[in-house]
Amino acid sequence: MKPSAFEYFTPNTVEEAVGLLEKYEDEAKILAGGQSLVPIMNFRLGRPEVLIDINGIRDLDYIKEEGDDLLIGALTRQRDVELSPRVQEKCPILAEAVSFIGHVPIRNRGTIGGSLVHADPSSELTTVICCLDGEMKVVGPPGDRTLGPEEFFLTYLTTSLEPSEILVEVRIPTLPQNTGWSFVELSRRVSDFAIVGVATLLFMEDGGICKEARIALGGVAPTPIRAEEAEELLAGQKITDALIVKAGEEAAEIAEAEPDYHASAEYRKDMARVFVQRGLREALNKVRGGE
Ligand SMILES: Cc1cc2nc3c(=O)[nH]c(=O)nc-3n(C[C@H](O)[C@H](O)[C@H](O)COP(=O)(O)OP(=O)(O)OC[C@H]3O[C@@H](n4cnc5c(N)ncnc54)[C@H](O)[C@@H]3O)c2cc1C
Numbered sequence: 001m002k003p004s005a006f007e008y009f010t011p012n013t014v015e016e017a018v019g020l021l022e023k024y025e026d027e028a029k030i031l032a033g034g035q036s037l038v039p040i041m042n043f044r045l046g047r048p049e050v051l052i053d054i055n056g057i058r059d060l061d062y063i064k065e066e067g068d069d070l071l072i073g074a075l076t077r078q079r080d081v082e083l084s085p086r087v088q089e090k091c092p093i094l095a096e097a098v099s100f101i102g103h104v105p106i107r108n109r110g111t112i113g114g115s116l117v118h119a120d121p122s123s124e125l126t127t128v129i130c131c132l133d134g135e136m137k138v139v140g141p142p143g144d145r146t147l148g149p150e151e152f153f154l155t156y157l158t159t160s161l162e163p164s165e166i167l168v169e170v171r172i173p174t175l176p177q178n179t180g181w182s183f184v185e186l187s188r189r190v191s192d193f194a195i196v197g198v199a200t201l202l203f204m205e206d207g208g209i210c211k212e213a214r215i216a217l218g219g220v221a222p223t224p225i226r227a228e229e230a231e232e233l234l235a236g237q238k239i240t241d242a243l244i245v246k247a248g249e250e251a252a253e254i255a256e257a258e259p260d261y262h263a264s265a266e267y268r269k270d271m272a273r274v275f276v277q278r279g280l281r282e283a284l285n286k287v288r289g290g291e
Helices: 014-027 037-042 078-083 085-090 092-099 104-109 112-118 124-132 228-234 241-253 265-287
Strands: 007-009 028-031 050-053 063-066 069-073 135-140 143-147 153-155 166-173 179-186 196-204 209-218
Touching (some): 014 050, 014 166, 078 085, 078 092, 085 092, 124 196, 124 209, 179 265, 209 228, 209 265, 241 265
Parallel strands (some): 007 050
Antiparallel strands (some): 135 166
């Protein structure tokens, strides 16, 4: 099918885009990489009357460092994030997570901002940003505000962005030395959306004690979620396999998975357990110098 008719604007600045959003509000949609919006429009699941194509706002396409953080412009293509030597060195879990998104042509067009605003709880980017405690900077008519994952992701395909706001930047803390990390997922085929995705970070102290653990789950609730009780089990501990087994069981407890044509709720929950355990073993192995 083809989309219904729409008006089309190509602003060159964030201010112009915000002005258009303010004018057209709910009638308007921002077009970034188009990898989610265009199929939605072609199936007529969405019929925006106005499209605001932000691909001309070149200022929104960058990866830079500020102090201990990476700053990534919302229009940065997923493929550029995946291949960035800076991201690979300073925040390898992000590059790894992005590499699981669709196929290369999808990542060549799809943007980091589009994926986060689309807010699919199975998406690799939402899960990894939740694990990293990334911050989303949005700009609207009154100015800008910064939102953490819990404030940003409200529910399935819904963020707290106002109709007249645009996501401009994501701030992501770089990983200190001595951090174990992993991104693992279960999907039906390579490149499919995750049935369950798990991002794991282990911040280690000398002597092999885990100072802080972070575990984020995708695909098992209306938003990506942190397995806080499992994280607490691991914090301050020398991580043993028995502890990993327990953390996986604890993490699966919080899964509010819904059944769909890919998997039953019970299967998703059990796979959350399995993939948390797998992810923790991989993260621990990495910090010990393994592959
Ligand atoms: C075949 C296929 C397979 C895919 N597989 C995966 C997968 O495995 N994992 C995965 O995570 N994704 C997958 N995707 C989706 C892909 O990652 C999309 O690129 C992403 O979800 C949306 O990014 P986009 O830049 O294309 O945004 P668009 O499609 O242009 O926009 C998506 C939404 O975000 C809004 N938006 C975009 N940018 C901004 C902004 N800066 N500020 C405010 N609102 C904004 C738009 O208005 C729209 O509502 C797949 C897509 C396809 C077609």
